[in-house]
Amino acid sequence: MAPDEIRTSSGADRPLVSVTEFTDPACPWAWGSEPVFRLLKLTLGSRAHWRPVFGILFDEDDDPAPDPAAEARWYEGFIREVTAHTDAPYAPRLHWLTRSSLPASLAAKAARSQGAEVAERVLRRLRESTFVLGTPADTPDGIRGVVRGVPGLDIDRLLRELAAQETRNAVRADWTETRRPIPGVLDLDGPGPHPGRAKEVGEHRRYALPTLLFDGPGGRVCVPGWRPLETYFEAARTAAGDRLPLTPVRLPAAAALERWRSLTGPELALLTEELAAPAGAVRIDTGHGPLWLHPDEARARAQSTFAVKAQVVEVSDNETPRGVH
Template identity: 75%
Template sequence: MTADAREPLVTVVEFTDPACPWAWGSQPVFRLLGRTLGERARWRTVFAVLFDEDEDPAPDPDAEARWYEGFIREVTVHTHAPYARRLHWLTRSSWPASRAAKAAEAQGSEVARRVLRRLRESTFVHGEPADTPEGIRAAVHGVPGLDEERLLRDTAAPASRDAVRADWSEARRPRPEVLDLQGPGPHPGRAKETGGHRRYALPTLLFDGPGGRVCVPGWRPLETYLEAARTAAGQSRALDPVREPAAVALERWRSLTGPELDLLCGESTPPPGAVRVDTGHGPLWRHPGEASRAPA
C-alpha cells in the first residue's frame, strides 16, 4: 500500500533530542517511514531534553566527552550510523538546539526538518554540538529556505523556551506500558529515570489514528513501525516502503548517510555529484548545493 491522502490520517509523535545517538541512528528508518506514510501522516516532534540545563557541570569535561564518545560508538555497533572522529565536547545543554529546532517550525516543516538535521550533524558528523547561539548559527548556515536571522531571534524569544518546556513536560508523562518495559535488543525503550521524573526513552514514536494508539519505544526495525502505523490507521493491508532513486533522495534530504542510502534507496553508490564527508565511521554524502554552504 502506498501513500494516499484520501486514507485516514495518522498522527505520529516523535520524542527525540538532537544529541541522542539512538535517535540519530534511527533517522534512516524514520525518513523512510515518513516517506511511506506521506500525506496520510501528521508528524510532530517533541524535544525531550536529554541534557537539562540545571544539571551540575562535569568536574572533568574532557573525560565526560570521552565517555559519551565511547557510548556513541557502542550505539553505532547496532545502528551503523556515522560518528565524528572526535567529540570535542559533550553538549552543555539540550535546550539551545531544541529551542532552535522548535523555532524553525515557524518557517515550515521542510525548513524545520533540515535545521534539525544540521543540528544532529553538529554532534555526530562534526563533533561540535550546537549548544550556543554562535554554534547554532554555524550549524544552520546556508540551509535552503531558512531565514537565519529570524531563526536566531525566534530561538532567543521566550516563546521558544515555553514551547520546549511544554515538550519537556510531555516527554515526562510516559504511557504505562513503557514504565516497566522489559524487551529484547540493545535498547528496548523502557522509560528513563531522570531528575525525579520518568520520561520516554529516546527515540519513542506514538501513533494515533482510527485504529487506536500504538507506542513504539527504543531501537526497532522498520517493520515494527510500519505495523504500528497500519494498526493505528485501522488498515488491514500491509504498508509497503516507498523507496526512491539515490539522486531523488539526495535532492529531497540534502544529506545521506551510508545506512540511509541503503535503506531509502536500496543502493550503495551515491549519485553523481554527491560530495563525500568523511567521519570516524563511514561517509556522509551531501548534495553539492548543500556542501557549498554547510559546515566543512
C-alpha cells in the same frame, strides 16, 4: 493537530495517523534511527501528521561535569557503542559533550514556523554538529554557524524566535510531555539493545529516546527505543485501523539526495537500495563511514562550520560507501 481531530477526519487530504516523535538532537539512538524514520515519513506522506517533541536529554540546570574532558570521552565511547547497532556515522572525536541540548531544541522548535521542510533540515544540521563534526551546536553562535546555508531559512528570524519566551514555553511543554510516559513503557522488558523502557531521571520518568506514538482510528500504538523497520510500519497500520496498506517507498539515489541533501551510508542503502552514491555527490569522511552531500548542499556548507571541521572530497560515480553493508 489533536488525535481526536484525526480520528474524525474523513477527507482524503487529511492525515489518517498522528505520529509523535520523542527525540533530542544529541541522542545517538535518535541519530541512528534517522534512516528508518525518513523511510517511514516518505512512505506515509500526507497520510500522517508528524510532530517532534524535544525531551531535553541534557538540561540547562544539570550539574556540570567535574571533568568535562573525561565526560566527553565517556560519551564518545557511548556513541560508538550505539553505532555498533545502528551503523550510523560518528565524529572522529567528540570535542565536548553538549553543555545543554536545550539551545538546539529551541532552534529546532523555532524553525517549525518557517515550514516543515526547513525545520527538518535545521534539525538534521544540528544532529550532524554532534555526530559528524563532534562540536555540538549548543550556543546561538554555534547554531548560526551550523545552519548557515539551509535553503529557505531566515537565520536572523530563527535566532530571534529561538530566544523568544513563546519558544521556550513550547520546548518546556515538550519537556513535561516527555516526562509523562504511558504506563506501557514504565516496566517494559523488551528486546535489547535499547528496548525503550522509560528512564528514571531525578524525580521523573521519561520516554526513552527515540519513542514514537502512533494515534489513529485503530487506537494508540507505542514503539519505544530501537526496533526493526517492520515494527514501525505495523504500528502505523494498527493505528490506522488496518486502513493503511503500506509498502516502503524508495527513491533512486539521485532523487533521494535531491530530496534530503544529506545521506549517511545506512540511509543510502535503506532509502534507495543502492550501494553507490549518485554521480556528483560530495563525500565527508567521518570516524565510521561517509556522509554524502548534494553538490548544492556542499556549496552552501562551504560558508558554515562544516567547511572548517570536515574534509570534503568529490566521489566517483561507482564508489561504494564504507559502512553500507
